[in-house]
Amino acid sequence: MPDVARPxxxxxxxxxxxxxxxxxxxxxxxxxxxxxxxxFPGMRVAGHDPLVENLERVCGLGHAGLTILRVRLRQTEFTxxxxxxxxxxxxxxxxxxxxxxxxxxxxxxxxLLVPPKSIARQPRLDNSRWIASCSGIRVTxxxxxxxxxxxxxxxxxxxxxxxxxxxxxxxxSAILSLVAAGDIELDLNRPITPATVVxxxxxxDPARVSNTTNGLKADx
Numbered sequence: 001m002p003d004v005a006r007p008x009x010x011x012x013x014x015x016x017x018x019x020x021x022x023x024x025x026x027x028x029x030x031x032x033x034x035x036x037x038x039x040f041p042g043m044r045v046a047g048h049d050p051l052v053e054n055l056e057r058v059c060g061l062g063h064a065g066l067t068i069l070r071v072r073l074r075q076t077e078f079t080x081x082x083x084x085x086x087x088x089x090x091x092x093x094x095x096x097x098x099x100x101x102x103x104x105x106x107x108x109x110x111x112l113l114v115p116p117k118s119i120a121r122q123p124r125l126d127n128s129r130w131i132a133s134c135s136g137i138r139v140t141x142x143x144x145x146x147x148x149x150x151x152x153x154x155x156x157x158x159x160x161x162x163x164x165x166x167x168x169x170x171x172x173s174a175i176l177s178l179v180a181a182g183d184i185e186l187d188l189n190r191p192i193t194p195a196t197v198v199x200x201x202x203x204x205d206p207a208r209v210s211n212t213t214n215g216l217k218a219d220x
Contacts, residue, residue, distance in 0.1 A: 030067045032119050032128070033082050037071050038135065039128040041185035041201055046070040049079045052104050052111075059100040064093055078110030085116050124188045134173045135180035143168075147178060151200045159186070160194035 037045045049070040056066055067082040081100065087093045101111045119125065146165050151157060162184075163171035175198065178184050186198045 029082055029084065029116070029119060030069075032125060033067055033069060033080065033114070035128040035132040036119065036125070037069065037080070038180055039131040039188060042074050042182060044072045044182065046072045046077060049109070051107060052079050052081065052100070052109060055100055055103050055107070059096050059103060061087075061093065061096050061100060064097075076110070078112055079104065080112050080114055082114040082116070082119060088115055121189075123191045127188045127192050130192060131176050131180050134176035137170065137173050137177040139174050139177050139181075143174065144178065144183060147175065148183065148200065151184060151198065155199055156197055157199070158194060159192070159196045159198050162198055163194075 034045050037043050047070050049068050052068050056062060056064075056068065064083060064087045066087070067080075069080045069082075071078055071080050081097070083093075083097055087097060097113065101113055104111050143166050147162055150162060150165050154161075159172060159175060163175050165171075166174055168174060172194075175184070176192075179186060179198070182201055184198050185201045186192065186196050190196065
């Protein structure tokens with residue numbers, strides 16, 4: 001009896017290594033997005049957005065691995081949606097992404113779509129990572145008062161000059177801890193050096209919550 005060839009399964013499942021890489025990529029994107037939000041002047045991560053997460057599945061994007069964060073800019077809240085490169089490159093997924101945005105906005109959400117190139121932009125990303133690494137450094141109320149008082153009298157001051165006001169070996173890191181806390185701010189789009197200008201955090205204007213919120217440009 002002749003051998004009968006078994007039908008070939010044409011469905012290719014991702015390998016365990018591929019699934020692990022995808023999970024790591026999603027974690028890295030979420031972590032970096034949180035770091036960017038924490039380092040941006042006046043911006044804080046408020047947590048997840050269950051409404052938009054549910055709409056993600058309704059709009060057929062449950063497979064896309066979106067990063068969805070609820071963010072607060074002073075008194076204004078909005079939701080950041082970050083998608084990977086493949087989602088932006090697939091026309092169907094990109095249409096679903098815009099559908100998700102429109103549906104969420106119809107439900108009363110402010111939405112900012114963020115492409116991967118915006119998250120990965122340098123030196124902003126490395127600056128945000130550095131600031132995040134300093135967020136756990138303790139700064140006393142006296143030290144904070146010293147920095148704030150100095151910046152109030154000298155609004156445009158270098159990082160080195162402000163750090164010299166603190167009598168501690170890790171003074172520069174302590175200043176970056178105050179950036180992470182939202183007390184002072186600096187330009188994330190330039191490399192952080194001793195000459196970097198630091199200043200008191202500004203009161204955020206709700207009008208700044210737009211497609212170019214603090215430099216996080218959406219790819220529309």
